[in-house]
Amino acid sequence: MPIVESIPNVSEGRRPDVIERFASAIRAVPGVRLLDYSSDASHNRSVFTLVGDPEAVKAATLALYEAALPEIDLRVQRGEHPRLGAVDVVPFVPIEGITMDQCVALAKQVGASIAERFDVPVYLYEDASANPARKNLEDIRRGEFEGLAEKMRSDGWIPDFGPRTPHPTAGASVVGARMPLIAYNINLNTHRLDVAKKIAAAIRQSSGGLRYVKAAGFMLEDRNIAQVSMNLTNYQKTPIFRVFEMVKREAERYGVSILESEIVGLVPSAALMSAAEFYLQIERFGPEQILENKLK
Amino acid sequence: MPIVESIPNVSEGRRPDVIERFASAIRAVPGVRLLDYSSDASHNRSVFTLVGDPEAVKAATLALYEAALPEIDLRVQRGEHPRLGAVDVVPFVPIEGITMDQCVALAKQVGASIAERFDVPVYLYEDASANPARKNLEDIRRGEFEGLAEKMRSDGWIPDFGPRTPHPTAGASVVGARMPLIAYNINLNTHRLDVAKKIAAAIRQSSGGLRYVKAAGFMLEDRNIAQVSMNLTNYQKTPIFRVFEMVKREAERYGVSILESEIVGLVPSAALMSAAEFYLQIERFGPEQILENKLK
Numbered sequence: 001m002p003i004v005e006s007i008p009n010v011s012e013g014r015r016p017d018v019i020e021r022f023a024s025a026i027r028a029v030p031g032v033r034l035l036d037y038s039s040d041a042s043h044n045r046s047v048f049t050l051v052g053d054p055e056a057v058k059a060a061t062l063a064l065y066e067a068a069l070p071e072i073d074l075r076v077q078r079g080e081h082p083r084l085g086a087v088d089v090v091p092f093v094p095i096e097g098i099t100m101d102q103c104v105a106l107a108k109q110v111g112a113s114i115a116e117r118f119d120v121p122v123y124l125y126e127d128a129s130a131n132p133a134r135k136n137l138e139d140i141r142r143g144e145f146e147g148l149a150e151k152m153r154s155d156g157w158i159p160d161f162g163p164r165t166p167h168p169t170a171g172a173s174v175v176g177a178r179m180p181l182i183a184y185n186i187n188l189n190t191h192r193l194d195v196a197k198k199i200a201a202a203i204r205q206s207s208g209g210l211r212y213v214k215a216a217g218f219m220l221e222d223r224n225i226a227q228v229s230m231n232l233t234n235y236q237k238t239p240i241f242r243v244f245e246m247v248k249r250e251a252e253r254y255g256v257s258i259l260e261s262e263i264v265g266l267v268p269s270a271a272l273m274s275a276a277e278f279y280l281q282i283e284r285f286g287p288e289q290i291l292e293n294k295l296k
Numbered sequence: 297m298p299i300v301e302s303i304p305n306v307s308e309g310r311r312p313d314v315i316e317r318f319a320s321a322i323r324a325v326p327g328v329r330l331l332d333y334s335s336d337a338s339h340n341r342s343v344f345t346l347v348g349d350p351e352a353v354k355a356a357t358l359a360l361y362e363a364a365l366p367e368i369d370l371r372v373q374r375g376e377h378p379r380l381g382a383v384d385v386v387p388f389v390p391i392e393g394i395t396m397d398q399c400v401a402l403a404k405q406v407g408a409s410i411a412e413r414f415d416v417p418v419y420l421y422e423d424a425s426a427n428p429a430r431k432n433l434e435d436i437r438r439g440e441f442e443g444l445a446e447k448m449r450s451d452g453w454i455p456d457f458g459p460r461t462p463h464p465t466a467g468a469s470v471v472g473a474r475m476p477l478i479a480y481n482i483n484l485n486t487h488r489l490d491v492a493k494k495i496a497a498a499i500r501q502s503s504g505g506l507r508y509v510k511a512a513g514f515m516l517e518d519r520n521i522a523q524v525s526m527n528l529t530n531y532q533k534t535p536i537f538r539v540f541e542m543v544k545r546e547a548e549r550y551g552v553s554i555l556e557s558e559i560v561g562l563v564p565s566a567a568l569m570s571a572a573e574f575y576l577q578i579e580r581f582g583p584e585q586i587l588e589n590k591l592k
Binding site for chain 1: 299329331347391392476536537540554555556557558559561562563564565568569571572573575576577578579580581585586587588590591
């Protein structure tokens, strides 16, 4: 049974009873598990993490729209977090037994259903978008709900599904497919923040580094050490071991070594398996050799 | 649900219909999966690999005895492989959600039941044996079925369960608990067999090396390269990355590098995870951070 993850972001983070009803709507769908949900009152936003087979996850996403749209009116909703829609962003992430192409197909199916059932315009993003100018969430969301009507009239912003005007209270939704994110930090044996910042600049895509790396340098004040803090946005194409080795080599340039690294939150096992294969130089190895996979 | 593996070795490898009945007896037990079985006619021996929850695996083991004992008479059975019993060896291996201590307890329960139901004497071995002289399978099996009656009369060979004389046709069984084995080979960038043999001698326990490593040097004639071939008998206490690094360092002494390594057959995912943690210097990491573990 294929497993897909969805992480819908909803523009409501202040009314616990309402948020609880959204969670219940997701949980009520057979074949779906709500792994986690959290809300931020100042952002006025909640994030739900659910998994299941593609059909069930699709049904749960539509159930969330059904529950959320009557509750959220973006004409009056305010919060620190930028938003384009009542259900703002819906990414689908391949977890097990499902390809990225299949997640893209799922995103398109769900996008079409959202437009049809709720009359909400939908923009596809990340891997689900064929348009380079409409891959990046920030580009699509720029101008927010308040600027949406005007944006939708301008060149290049016809939505992928649904009406060519915003939904009056729910705006538009951004629906797509992407790889799982890995939040990965490397702590350096130094108190020099400038070293962490220089390494971050060297390895991140935006300033010429590795394609699927976002990075910044920080100080861990309580420990007086510098940290390179990263998001790895595609661990298959930019693997974690290559990032580690590149940070290590750049640090050497300043006479600095790696103290330790840490993974924040969840990581797919394949991301760590590939590191073991790399360092142990393992050849002719396949997932069917992992004992646990025999037990499924 | 805890998962234990059992790998019973039976002294029958020549009659396919009989072996098939043994397999059917295992498969008939609810909650058990027979992952694999294979027979060797010259050894006159079959090996079954089954997994399931402890109660089910216990039931399947007893069902195998029920099927095998009427079929095998060690007074006439002959084969190249040494054997003490009709059902010769029964190891229990912790796979998931079960500790080694719990596998030891299971081995003792099963051993007591074998003795009680079938009047077969049982020796505990490996982790299930508290007696250092009776941990090693080869020590227990020395003298084979033919020497068993005399051995059982000598000091130190009172069985752990059952009668103090051999079962007339089924001899005795060796039942115990051990860690999963990992068959791990490292291929060297050299055609010098002497280098592989020297490295094998340096790293294996028997000649002073790492405790849970068995190793030998071989030539891969078709590729004209030397290989260090190993069994890792406890990947938790002697982890795979430490073995790899020690082989690498010993090879450097002769100006030789590692070409590649390979895992033969199955490996528990934790054995590779620990290598990733070592090389990436990951701190503060736990199995609850592996995405797949959230899906169980």
